[in-house]
Amino acid sequence: MKAANFSKLMVSVIALGIASGCVNGRNSTLDEIAGVFGADKAVYTEAFLDYPGPADQWAGPAHFILHVTAKDKVADVQVPAQWHPVASDHRAPASALTGEEARTKLSDLASAMHDDGGDYHGCMYPIRVRLIRADGNVLDKMGCRDQSKWSKTASETVDFFVSHAH
Amino acid sequence: MRRTRDNSWQYILFLVPAIAAGFGIQYLVKKHKGAPVSTTVANSGTTTAYRDLAHEHNGRPDHRDFEGEDRDEDQSGTDQAKANAMTDDQDVPQKDLAKQKKVADNRDPASATTGTTSGATSDGDTCSSFELRGDGMAETHFSNEEWTKVMDVFHESKTDLQGWLVAHKTEFPGGLSNWMSQQIEAAKVQRPPVSDEPDLSWRGIGVLARTGAGTESIPLIRIGGGFVKMVVTQPKRARFELSRLLAQSWNPCDLPTGAMATWEPLLKCMGVKQQDWDTTKSCAAGSESEAGWAVASAVAATASPPGCTLPAFKTVSTFSCVTKTAWLEAPADATIRVPASVSDITATAPAVVTKPVVTTPTVVTPVNTIPMPTKMLAAPTAEGAGNQLKNEMEQKK
Numbered sequence: 334m335k336a337a338n339f340s341k342l343m344v345s346v347i348a349l350g351i352a353s354g355c356v357n358g359r360n361s362t363l364d365e366i367a368g369v370f371g372a373d374k375a376v377y378t379e380a381f382l383d384y385p386g387p388a389d390q391w392a393g394p395a396h397f398i399l400h401v402t403a404k405d406k407v408a409d410v411q412v413p414a415q416w417h418p419v420a421s422d423h424r425a426p427a428s429a430l431t432g433e434e435a436r437t438k439l440s441d442l443a444s445a446m447h448d449d450g451g452d453y454h455g456c457m458y459p460i461r462v463r464l465i466r467a468d469g470n471v472l473d474k475m476g477c478r479d480q481s482k483w484s485k486t487a488s489e490t491v492d493f494f495v496s497h498a499h
Numbered sequence: 500m501r502r503t504r505d506n507s508w509q510y511i512l513f514l515v516p517a518i519a520a521g522f523g524i525q526y527l528v529k530k531h532k533g534a535p536v537s538t539t540v541a542n543s544g545t546t547t548a549y550r551d552l553a554h555e556h557n558g559r560p561d562h563r564d565f566e567g568e569d570r571d572e573d574q575s576g577t578d579q580a581k582a583n584a585m586t587d588d589q590d591v592p593q594k595d596l597a598k599q600k601k602v603a604d605n606r607d608p609a610s611a612t613t614g615t616t617s618g619a620t621s622d623g624d625t626c627s628s629f630e631l632r633g634d635g636m637a638e639t640h641f642s643n644e645e646w647t648k649v650m651d652v653f654h655e656s657k658t659d660l661q662g663w664l665v666a667h668k669t670e671f672p673g674g675l676s677n678w679m680s681q682q683i684e685a686a687k688v689q690r691p692p693v694s695d696e697p698d699l700s701w702r703g704i705g706v707l708a709r710t711g712a713g714t715e716s717i718p719l720i721r722i723g724g725g726f727v728k729m730v731v732t733q734p735k736r737a738r739f740e741l742s743r744l745l746a747q748s749w750n751p752c753d754l755p756t757g758a759m760a761t762w763e764p765l766l767k768c769m770g771v772k773q774q775d776w777d778t779t780k781s782c783a784a785g786s787e788s789e790a791g792w793a794v795a796s797a798v799a800a801t802a803s804p805p806g807c808t809l810p811a812f813k814t815v816s817t818f819s820c821v822t823k824t825a826w827l828e829a830p831a832d833a834t835i836r837v838p839a840s841v842s843d844i845t846a847t848a849p850a851v852v853t854k855p856v857v858t859t860p861t862v863v864t865p866v867n868t869i870p871m872p873t874k875m876l877a878a879p880t881a882e883g884a885g886n887q888l889k890n891e892m893e894q895k896k
Contacts, residue, residue, distance in 0.1 A: 384698075387792040390811035392626040393743075394704040416632055416701060455752025455781065455788040458706050475785065478696065479708040485695060492697035496635050 374468040377439040378404040381463040382491050394458075401494055403435035404467070410435075410498040430497040438493055439464055445486035446474050453480035460484055626807040629736055630703035633724030639692040639700050641727050646690065649722075649730045649737075653688050656741040656803055663802035675758050682748040686718040688741075691727065699723040705740060707747040718748040739805035746798040750791035752782035762794050768820035769793055769811065797821040 380401045387393040400411040408430045443464050456477035464472040476484045633639060660683050668676050687710070692700040699706065703725025709716040720741070730737040751762050759778040766776035775781050775789035782788070793811070800809055801821050812818040 386628065388789065389628070390809065391792045391796045392628050392809050393792060393796075394702075395628040395630055397702070415630070452784045454784050454786050455750060455791060456786065457747060457750065457788050457791045459787050478706055488696045488698040492636060492700065495698070495701050496637075 374466065376436050376467050377443055377464045377472070378402070378436060378467045379465040380439050380442070380490075381461075382487060382494075383461040383463075385459060385461065387457070399491055399494055401435055401439065403432045403439065406432060408432045408435040408497075410494045412495055412498050416495060416498070435494075438490055442483075442486055442490045443472055445483040446472060449476075449481060449483040453477035456480060460487055462487055624807045625813060626805055626809045629729070629733070631725035631728040631732070632703055633691070633699070633701045633726075635724070636692045636694075636697050636700045639724040645727055645731060648734075649688070649727055652730050652734055652738050653720075653741055656738050656745055657683055657686070659738070659742050659802040660745050660798070663798060671761065672758075675755070675761065678755060679749055682718055683745055686720065686745055686748065688720045688722060691722055691724045693721045696721055702726075703729055705744045707744050718745065720744045735804075735806045739799050739803045742803035743795045743799035746795035746802075747791055749794060749798070750788055751776070751778050751794065752786075752788050752791065762790065765797060765820060766790055766793055769797065769817050 380399075382399040382401075384394075384397040386396045395413075395415075397413060400409075402409040402411075410430070442462065446462065446464075453476065458478035460476050460478060460481070462472075462474055462476070466472075474483075476487070478484050478488075661680060664671075664676060664680055664683070671679065695708075696706070699721055700723060702723035705720050705722040705726055708719045708721055710719040711717055726737070726740075729740070749762075751759050751766075754761060759782065763776050771790060771793050775793070778790075780786065781790050796809055796811065797820070799805075800812060808818075812821065
């Protein structure tokens with residue numbers, strides 16, 4: 334009888350040891366295992382946020398496109414050359430951006446795009462967002478500033494990534 | 500024969516490999532997922548999808564977000580908004596205007612701007628896209644003096660458009676021209692940074708939005724942080740851009756029902772494709788408005804010349820559409836005529852004032868009472884106007 338109780342106690346200790354030893358930051362190892370072997374395929378790992386300007390003949394706002402890659406370790410943010418830091422900038426260095434943070438932000442944008450069924454017409458400031466999942470599926474949507482509800486989320490997303498690109 | 504259960508200490512033999520397995524799994528997962536790394540910024544390293552997309556189209560603090568304040572003229576702003584304005588202005592670090600201008604001038608044109616450092620390119624006087632980069636939500640600061648300059652240019656743009664409308668008043672039915680006038684009169688500009696569209700804080704452009712519900716909505720211009728720099732360094736171009744933004748409220752798709760076809764003669768003359776001026780198509784669900792850009796650019800180029808020529812107006816025939824016959828340029832000292840009140844929408848003798856009166860409309864024109872245009876814009880055909888202008892040029896020679 335004593336031996337049986339001791340066995341249960343030891344098994345519990347082993348389980349606790351593994352669990353406590355494997356907790357890594359905010360996510361447990363078990364969570365990450367799930368991500369590696371399946372769940373991550375549904376995560377958005379790449380995005381293009383595009384604000385096309387009008388035709389060149391009107392000399393209006395220039396085409397602005399932001400490209401984010403958050404496939405694995407590196408969160409890569411590409412902005413047009415005009416938005417690169419210049420010598421006269423005195424801003425503090427950009428804080429580090431993890432791939433996980435980038436994927437979370439893209440996931441939030443995807444949710445907003447799914448939720449918004451609004452339409453637009455006669456748009457002068459269109460926005461196009463293309464989100465690419467790890468499994469290759471693409472969420473592509475056109476919208477309009479001030480007409481599409483999700484355009485605000487898109488704007489916030491652009492602000493987030495541009496601020497980290499500096 | 501002794502069994503393991505009889506020797507509890509032997510469970511230790513299972514504990515060691517179990518812990519080892521746990522650490523092994525942790526190591527593998529960490530190796531796969533990676534640790535936080537700093538963001539890298541690349542310039543032209545594009546993927547195929549990036550190029551495709553480019554080819555297809557040729558948690559910040561919410562502060563200082565209020566509608567602008569036409570100072571003594573704006574009767575519509577609430578006291579609270581004005582109080583906020585005063586508070587916000589005092590909170591803004593007071594930077595020396597000249598110093599900031601110097602910083603802007605010292606920027607590397609190739610990296611600090613889109614297009615060129617001026618409104619005109621080197622190949623003559625052709626306008627190109629012009630934009631000064633903003634500094635982001637947290638770093639968008641400017642002085643009261645700079646904001647005052649923005650508001651001055653904004654009012655000048657309003658005056659330009661009201662003058663243009665007076666000069667072309669006969670080309671629009673009374674109800675419509677008054678509605679257009681009211682749109683300009685009521686328009687506001689929102690001081691950056693704009694929390695509703697935070698990406699603008701990085702841009703040097705303005706966009707037209709609307710505030711208010713339904714038919715009572717009024718134009719609201721949101722400008723990026725870089726736009727303030729443009730006002731300081733390129734006031735003429737900024738004035739044109741603000742006029743164009745204001746004129747975008749006359750977008751065919753935004754005109755009252757029944758008046759959407761008003762701009763068709765001009766658009767045809769300018770050679771805009773039918774699919775872009777046919778409002779049944781260009782204003783349909785999911786449509787983009789090329790006509791809106793055409794109309795706004797044509798009007799602004801006439802009312803507030805940017806000092807260069809838009810590529811669209813480089814050809815003689817197209818240029819004549821906005822400068823000849825019906826599209827006479829308003830005199831610089833034009834007296835501004837605006838309705839004595841918004842309710843006087845069908846007034847035949849509008850009151851005469853010397854500057855635009857900025858008041859909030861208390862009565863909005865019912866869209867179904869605006870008559871159809873009685874006289875379409877007498878714009879010439881592209882070919883006829885082109886020949887006429889060529890003849891004039893030859894005579895001058």
